[in-house]
Amino acid sequence: MxxxxxxxxxxxxxxxxxxxxxxxxxxxxxxxPQTAIITSLDPDHLDIYGTFEAMKxxxxxxxxxxxxLVLHHSLTSVINHPNTLTYGLSDKARFRAKDDRL
Numbered sequence: 001m002x003x004x005x006x007x008x009x010x011x012x013x014x015x016x017x018x019x020x021x022x023x024x025x026x027x028x029x030x031x032x033p034q035t036a037i038i039t040s041l042d043p044d045h046l047d048i049y050g051t052f053e054a055m056k057x058x059x060x061x062x063x064x065x066x067x068x069l070v071l072h073h074s075l076t077s078v079i080n081h082p083n084t085l086t087y088g089l090s091d092k093a094r095f096r097a098k099d100d101r102l
Contacts, residue, residue, distance in 0.1 A: 021062065023047065023055070028062050036066035042073055 010017065021028035021034050021036070024045050041059055043052040060079055068082040073093035077085060087095040 008070040023058065026058060029058060029065075031062070031065065033066045035070065036063060038063065038068040038075060038079065039072055041078060052069075 008017075009092050014078065019033075021031055021033075025048065025091065038059065041056065043055065044054065049055040056078055060072070063071075063079045063081050066081070067083065069079070070086045071079060071081070071084050073086040073088040073090050073096075076084070076092075085094045085095065088099055
């Protein structure tokens with residue numbers, strides 16, 4: 001963030017860091033999060049990945065590096081993790097919204 005001359009803002013006693021992982025250049029594969037949240041998976045950056053299947057494989061690798069995974073319920077057929085919480089509007093989601101009106 002240019003107004004802070006840094007991409008990290010934290011208190012000296014911070015115990016958590018929130019990061020937006022970047023799949024564009026595969027740098028998210030260098031992260032080993034305690035908890036990862038994957039909200040969507042769309043065929044993007046195919047100039048980097050070549051195919052959507054290759055991109056999905058990297059997402060699976062990223063997810064496997066996390067201790068816990070929070071996943072949109074629609075992605076459970078793509079990403080399997082032993083410690084997953086799902087969310088969404090579907091009854092299949094562990095955590096779901098009851099009213100999607102704004």
